[in-house]
Amino acid sequence: MRRLVVVGGGLAGLMAALKAAEAGVAVDLLALGPCKRSHSAAAQGGINAALDTLGEGDSPERHFDDTIYGGDFLADQTPVRRMCEAAPAIIHLFDRMGVPFNRTPEGLIALRRLGGTRFHRVAFVGATTGQQLLYAADEQVRRFEVAGLVKRYEGWEFLSAILDGSGRCRGVVAQELKSMEIRAFPAGAVVIATGGPGLIFGRTTNSEHNNGFAAAALHRQGVKYANGEFIQVHPTAIPGADKHRLISESARGEGGRVWTLRDGKPWYFLEEWYPAYGNLVPRDIATRAIFKVCVEMGLGVDGENAVYLDMSHMDPAEVRRRLEGILEIYQVFTGRDPCRVPMKIFPAVHYSMGGLWVDFDQMTNVPGLFAAGECEHQYHGANRLGGNGMLSAIFGGMVAGEAAVRLINAGEAGPVPSSLLEAEARREEEKVQALMRLDGPENPYRLHEELGEWMNDNVTVVRYNHQLKRTLEKIAELKDRFSRVGLHDTGLWSNQALSFTRQLGGMLDLAEVITVGALLRDESRGAHYKPEFPERDDANWLKTTIATYHPDGPRVTYEPVDLQFIKPRVRRYDTEEATRGG
Amino acid sequence: MAETVTLRVKRRSAPDSRACWEEFRVRVPPTANVVAALKEIRKTPVNAAGRPTPPVVWDCSCLEGVCGACAMLINGKARLACTALLKDLAQPVRLEPLSKFPVVRDLMVDRTALFEGLKRAKAWIELDGTHDLGPGPRVQQSLQAWTYELSRCNSCGCCMEACPQVNGRSAFIGPAPLAQITRFNAHPLGESLRAERLEAARGPGGVHECGKAQNCEKVCPKRLPLVWAIAELNRQAVAYSIRQWLSR
Numbered sequence: 001m002r003r004l005v006v007v008g009g010g011l012a013g014l015m016a017a018l019k020a021a022e023a024g025v026a027v028d029l030l031a032l033g034p035c036k037r038s039h040s041a042a043a044q045g046g047i048n049a050a051l052d053t054l055g056e057g058d059s060p061e062r063h064f065d066d067t068i069y070g071g072d073f074l075a076d077q078t079p080v081r082r083m084c085e086a087a088p089a090i091i092h093l094f095d096r097m098g099v100p101f102n103r104t105p106e107g108l109i110a111l112r113r114l115g116g117t118r119f120h121r122v123a124f125v126g127a128t129t130g131q132q133l134l135y136a137a138d139e140q141v142r143r144f145e146v147a148g149l150v151k152r153y154e155g156w157e158f159l160s161a162i163l164d165g166s167g168r169c170r171g172v173v174a175q176e177l178k179s180m181e182i183r184a185f186p187a188g189a190v191v192i193a194t195g196g197p198g199l200i201f202g203r204t205t206n207s208e209h210n211n212g213f214a215a216a217a218l219h220r221q222g223v224k225y226a227n228g229e230f231i232q233v234h235p236t237a238i239p240g241a242d243k244h245r246l247i248s249e250s251a252r253g254e255g256g257r258v259w260t261l262r263d264g265k266p267w268y269f270l271e272e273w274y275p276a277y278g279n280l281v282p283r284d285i286a287t288r289a290i291f292k293v294c295v296e297m298g299l300g301v302d303g304e305n306a307v308y309l310d311m312s313h314m315d316p317a318e319v320r321r322r323l324e325g326i327l328e329i330y331q332v333f334t335g336r337d338p339c340r341v342p343m344k345i346f347p348a349v350h351y352s353m354g355g356l357w358v359d360f361d362q363m364t365n366v367p368g369l370f371a372a373g374e375c376e377h378q379y380h381g382a383n384r385l386g387g388n389g390m391l392s393a394i395f396g397g398m399v400a401g402e403a404a405v406r407l408i409n410a411g412e413a414g415p416v417p418s419s420l421l422e423a424e425a426r427r428e429e430e431k432v433q434a435l436m437r438l439d440g441p442e443n444p445y446r447l448h449e450e451l452g453e454w455m456n457d458n459v460t461v462v463r464y465n466h467q468l469k470r471t472l473e474k475i476a477e478l479k480d481r482f483s484r485v486g487l488h489d490t491g492l493w494s495n496q497a498l499s500f501t502r503q504l505g506g507m508l509d510l511a512e513v514i515t516v517g518a519l520l521r522d523e524s525r526g527a528h529y530k531p532e533f534p535e536r537d538d539a540n541w542l543k544t545t546i547a548t549y550h551p552d553g554p555r556v557t558y559e560p561v562d563l564q565f566i567k568p569r570v571r572r573y574d575t576e577e578a579t580r581g582g
Numbered sequence: 583m584a585e586t587v588t589l590r591v592k593r594r595s596a597p598d599s600r601a602c603w604e605e606f607r608v609r610v611p612p613t614a615n616v617v618a619a620l621k622e623i624r625k626t627p628v629n630a631a632g633r634p635t636p637p638v639v640w641d642c643s644c645l646e647g648v649c650g651a652c653a654m655l656i657n658g659k660a661r662l663a664c665t666a667l668l669k670d671l672a673q674p675v676r677l678e679p680l681s682k683f684p685v686v687r688d689l690m691v692d693r694t695a696l697f698e699g700l701k702r703a704k705a706w707i708e709l710d711g712t713h714d715l716g717p718g719p720r721v722q723q724s725l726q727a728w729t730y731e732l733s734r735c736n737s738c739g740c741c742m743e744a745c746p747q748v749n750g751r752s753a754f755i756g757p758a759p760l761a762q763i764t765r766f767n768a769h770p771l772g773e774s775l776r777a778e779r780l781e782a783a784r785g786p787g788g789v790h791e792c793g794k795a796q797n798c799e800k801v802c803p804k805r806l807p808l809v810w811a812i813a814e815l816n817r818q819a820v821a822y823s824i825r826q827w828l829s830r
Contacts, residue, residue: 015712018712019712022711022712033641033643033651034651034693034697034737036649036650036736036737037643037644037649037650037651037736038643038649039643039644041644041648041649041736042644042646042648042649089714092714092715092716092717092718093712093714093715095717095718096707096709096715096718096771097706097707097709098706098707098733098766098769098771098772099733100721100726100729100730100733101721101726102723102726103720103721103722103723103726104723105723106720107720107721107722107723108720125730126730128648128734131648131734131736132730132733135733139700139705139706139707140706140707140709140712142697142700142701142705142706143706143708143709145701146701178686178692207643207644207645207649208642208643208644208645209643240613240618241610241611241613241614241615241618242614242615242617242618242621242645242664243645243646245645245646246646321727325648328647329646329647332647332665332667333613333615333646333665333667398712443624443625443626443627445621445624445625445637446625449625488627488634488636488637489627489636489637490636491595491596491636491687493595493596493687494596494639494686494687494690496637496639497624497636497637
């Protein structure tokens with residue numbers, strides 16, 4: 001069947017759709033809402049590529065090394081290397097699509113720094129780079145939509161994959177969130193690009209769409225989930241009542257400094273502790289430092305859990321030209337101008353390095369089912385570097401789209417039997433009927449709030465085994481209470497409570513995967529930090545966590561990491577020699 | 583420290599059902615926005631009279647003013663619910679769906695028209711392909727600066743809501759899609775579709791139907807220079823028409 005189903009309308013999904021449409025394969029593109037509203041729009045700082053237009057001697061090879069090192073050697077090296085090599089051409093592609101990248105006086109693409117590298121490697125559009133890349137990809141897909149090769153189903157939620165007797169993926173079942181219609185979409189291959197599961201942690205920097213449901217549903221269907229315990233907590237966000245709002249790393253990349261008061265004087269602790277990288281240490285390191293200062297040392301600003309991120313010493317006109325998006329966000333939500341007063345920030349959950357396990361062609365362990373973007377596990381190891389998120393989404397989407405086209409063109413699968421489609425759609429109909437009957441006393445939104453608080457308190461920056469065990473007990477309790485949820489909405493039209501409750505079920509599953517993975521991994525690596533096991537332990541733990549679904553809780557196994565290019569070395573950011581292993 | 587806020591929400595359970603107002607009282611922190619109040623209702627779906635009611639349906643995603651999903655009428659003004667802080671709003675806070683788009687349910691509307699407008703405007707670059715074709719053209723900082731302003735349009739629909747020319751009796755494409763024509767016509771690679779875009783701009787529902795009320799720019803949450811963009815497009819369309827006429 002010469003048709004590809006893409007689930008997810010962010011950067012990864014749009015790129016997969018583009019690659020397929022270009023190859024003449026028809027695409028059904030399913031997304032929770034208009035693609036322009038996908039979470040890629042919220043990415044701010046920029047996208048990495050070793051363009052080296054400043055003549056610093058940067059190269060894809062250095063980018064590769066920084067990424068592997070930044071990820072504490074947990075990422076498979078082959079795909080990361082390919083991504084770093086492809087990065088310059090990706091920037092050129094988006095430039096040709098019309099993305100208004102900031103420019104040098106000669107009209108070249110301007111570059112700035114982000115964490116975990118000494119090079120200027122980040123192409124950017126003000127501080128709304130993700131928005132601009134997303135719109136460009138969306139525009140190109142719209143072109144193919146007008147040409148009749150792409151059909152958009154915006155406002156549709158993925159429910160399940162259609163698997164045939166041999167275990168091969170033959171399409172998906174989805175529900176329209178307006179009419180609540182359930183429909184089967186047959187396909188020669190499927191690309192899942194549904195983003196991260198951030199909502200599991202309640203208030204995060206993520207969008208409301210990032211519930212991880214598609215990944216959770218697929219996990220239940222037998223798709224492996226890898227490195228779930230690696231959750232990135234971004235060092236700089238504005239705490240909020242409805243969500244925490246990201247203040248991009250690019251604020252520091254452009255010269256912003258992090259400090260707090262000690263003995264009545266400003267203390268630039270990152271610069272003191274990490275002289276070589278200063279404020280541009282990777283996110284896991286900066287987050288732990290801020291935690292140490294606020295929680296352990298009690299030196300948070302005004303006695304709160306907060307430190308200053310200061311841009312008030314910088315030229316306001318230049319700051320506006322390069323960081324306008326974040327200035328606007330800080331000003332709107334706090335009423336203060338970051339050009340005049342230091343911003344008050346604190347770490348917040350931001351990104352999942354783990355996700356659906358995929359091979360180097362982005363295919364999951366289910367033949368015909370691909371995954372790309374934050375929902376998969378492949379590019380960031382134990383910690384993602386700033387500027388690599390959008391790059392991995394775009395690159396992964398392109399690889400997935402091309403690999404899916406190859407599979408479709410090979411044409412082995414043949415037409416999808418209608419009985420298979422009907423059976424899977426019926427199964428999902430029945431699940432919806434069961435959900436609609438829920439009229440117990442528990443409120444799904446309150447359960448979600450409890451889950452978020454527990455996960456945030458116990459499974460983020462600092463992890464203790466006894467707390468992780470208690471969290472697993474809590475998740476079990478929440479799962480039990482989940483069976484007594486009441487929907488408060490029996491409407492068969494735009495029933496958001498139904499959709500959210502379904503998502504919550506998935507969140508509980510993935511919360512368990514994340515927490516079990518964290519409990520088992522008795523070492524510290526990248527974003528995963530246990531004071532009881534403060535060192536990285538390559539002898540026992542340099543391996544990829546693989547969770548497989550089981551009704552009694554995930555079964556965890558491990559797989560070796562592809563280490564064929566760079567030998568693991570100790571990860572430090574205090575001196576350049578230490579970083580380079582010299 | 584939570585504070586009690588009163589909201590009046592214009593509700594409609596389906597597109598063809600009658601609209602009615604429902605009042606809610608919720609407790610939220612003093613820094614909260616309209617979205618936080620709506621989220622609070624979901625956790626206790628009970629109205630001000632103490633009666634259980636289905637949770638309010640609305641659209642939102644990024645909650646930081648970027649994605650454009652949560653546009654609605656707040657105290658009569660089209661704006662994003664996430665950037666509307668309750669402390670700045672007169673109470674009771676009146677929430678209504680945008681009126682220029684079909685209502686789906688409660689505060690959720692169907693903004694397909696905006697995306698159809700982008701198709702008519704051919705708001706894209708005619709790319710040769712996504713394979714590696716080397717660097718794009720050099721672009722001067724000045725051009726980058728003003729095209730970036732326009733490319734920040736997030737299709738929220740506030741400008742369409744405020745525009746008197748966008749209504750059931752007109753085919754006017756609206757400010758947001760028109761501004762994208764100006765933007766793409768200025769890009770070195772956008773040139774190849776310039777004539778087609780200008781044909782669209784002077785066709786039915788095109789730029790000539792702008793009534794110059796200038797409401798669009800006033801309500802735009804991203805403060806896009808829409809009035810200038812439409813005026814510039816008008817100039818291009820007139821020049822194009824004259825050239826077409828002279829070359830007949």
